[in-house]
Amino acid sequence: MKRRLGTSAVVAAGVAFAALAPAPAQASAPQPRIIDTTVITEVTPLGYKVTGLALEYDGAIDLGTADIDETAFAVRVALTRPGASPLEGARTVVDAYASDRPAFSDAQRAGSFIILELDENEPLSAGSYNEGGFTRLFDLVGSYSVAQVASVVGAAADTSHPGNGEKAQKLNGHPGRTVVNDDVIDLIVDDYAAGSYTAPSGATLPYRMFTPALDAESSYPLVVTLHGYGESGSGNIEQIAGNQLSVAFADPLRQARHAAFVLSPQADPTDPSKGAWWSPSMQTAVIELVEKTIADNPRIDPSRVYLSGLSMGSYGSWGILGQRSDLFAGALLVCGAGSEAAAVANLTEFPIWAVHSVDDSIVAYDAPGSDYRIFRALQAAGVPVTWSEWSGLLPDAEQEALAAAALTAAQADGSEHLFTTFSAGTTPLFDHGSWIPTYTNDIMIDWLFAQ
Structure with missing residues (x-):
């Protein structure tokens, strides 16, 4: 602002003063804060x-x-x-x-x-x-x-x-x-819309839904994620913020490679109207929600619907796939368990990549019905299985190179079933956290989208 003289000073000084006075000074601009x-x-x-x-x-x-x-x-x-x-x-x-x-x-x-x-x-x-x-x-x-x-x-x-x-x-x-x-x-979490579905059985499913940037004509895959026990609740946020199970698929870099819808419901074992993923009523509600989501979104390609679950979510995924594998094109399952008999009866040709730490203390690696036991049962039934093992603490690039080698071996054997073991003492944070190196592995996620 220009500095201004008072009126009385101007009158007293006259025109001559104005002519001799220095140019008005500029005040310093205020510093941003x-x-x-x-x-x-x-x-x-x-x-x-x-x-x-x-x-x-x-x-x-x-x-x-x-x-x-x-x-x-x-x-x-x-x-x-x-x-x-x-x-x-x-x-x-x-x-x-x-x-x-x-x-x-x-x-x-x-x-x-x-x-x-x-x-x-x-x-x-x-x-x-x-x-x-x-x-x-x-x-x-x-x-x-x-x-x-x-x-x-x-x-x-x-x-x-x-x-x-x-x-x-x-x-x-x-x-x-x-x-x-x-x-x-x-980041990313804010890009999901919130919703809720009440099944005819009465089971309530809060969920989050990520919608990709849609062009004029394309159809897009749908990824369904089932969280672990730790992300259960009623906030309808923990299932996407608790770990990378869901956001790995909504990440901008992943969307640039494989644009897709992502559907992430939340279970609550402490609430009788919700329950856990191993509950038959909750599995039925998930199936109904997936069918409704496909019907409500004509841009979803129904031939490219994928399922991924960890821990309790892997239990639920095995249960759902045993009933309705026709609804999905492939699954990426982490540190869970299900029915060996149901898998042998229904999933011999269904593409699954499963991951489990050999020293998992929450869901034992070799417990009846574990991912590992299911894959052994499939192999005993004559189904080709590709086995691999590495440290979950290796740099991402090295783990992806080992995953690529496993995938090459599976393709050579005509195998739709891949099983990866993380060696003892190599799972980040704790022995049950097999999902940590899984959802940063681009080869595994690329494999899922290839189905």
């Missing part, structure tokens, strides 16, 4: 985590190519849950850059946001907790605070010739001023 912050979460292979913050400023930010010092920001978290002391502490910023949107990016760009990427491996990155064996999500609204504690200086636009360069922008720090988040962006 943080006015809002939003938590960004991701469902990582190791669970639901807070991996970033989007800081919104009240002015334009153009830092050019300058790197932002991550230590210019102090981030603290206080995670609360019923009946427990808060989990509090600092989070570590591993990258910072300006952006024109509240989203992660590979390049800095001018805008009104600064994105902070946080260390996802530190304990306070968790966005969920275990309560009585069930995965529950922290209420993350209001849980994060951030302050800019040091100045951030941009790069001048052009300093190669005197007089041509533009002054670098500087964002002053405000160490004593913190901003608390009032919103949460759940």
Whole structure:
């Protein structure tokens, strides 16, 4: 704004003063400062985590190519849950850059946001907790605070010739001023629509549905996922946020390779109107929901419907396939069990890739009806089975190379049944977590979409 003189001063000085006075000065533009912050979460292979913050400023930010010092920001978290002391502490910023949107990016760009990427491996990155064996999500609204504690200086636009360069922008720090988040962006999870289905039997199925970007004419596969016992509940969110079972198929990189609908219902063993996946009424309700989903969405290709379940969801998948394998084209099943007799009677030609840790302490590898025992029974009945084993701790690329070798062997043998064992002591987090390396394995998921 221009500085203005009072009226009496102008009259006293007269025209001569106006002629001799220096040009009016320009006041400095106010420095942009943080006015809002939003938590960004991701469902990582190791669970639901807070991996970033989007800081919104009240002015334009153009830092050019300058790197932002991550230590210019102090981030603290206080995670609360019923009946427990808060989990509090600092989070570590591993990258910072300006952006024109509240989203992660590979390049800095001018805008009104600064994105902070946080260390996802530190304990306070968790966005969920275990309560009585069930995965529950922290209420993350209001849980994060951030302050800019040091100045951030941009790069001048052009300093190669005197007089041509533009002054670098500087964002002053405000160490004593913190901003608390009032919103949460759940990457991928936010792209699902919520629904509920009540079967004629009375069983209720809350579900989430992901719809791909549809073109004018194509039809698309449908992937049905059945979660494990830990993701049971009534929130209609844990089954897609608890682990990568569902979001692995909705991930943008996966959708670019295999665009598909994803249907993820939720069971609740503690609720008589819902139940667990091993309940016959729940299996019937899933079948009915799948049929209804296909009927309601003419863009779904009914010849390309796939089933994937882990742990309790694998139990349910074996039960459903024993009744209605005609509804599906293939299945990817992890650390579960079913009926050996039903599999031999109904699934000798149905494509299945199953995965199980040899030292699984929750669903024993060699227990009656286990995935492993089912595949042994199929082989004893004369069905070709391709066996493979590797460490679940190997880098993704190495596991995918071993999966590709197993698939090549299966194709050579004309086998529609593949079984992969994770060696003892090599399953990430704990011995039952076979799904962790499974849903990051592109070869296995590519195989499913090839059916």
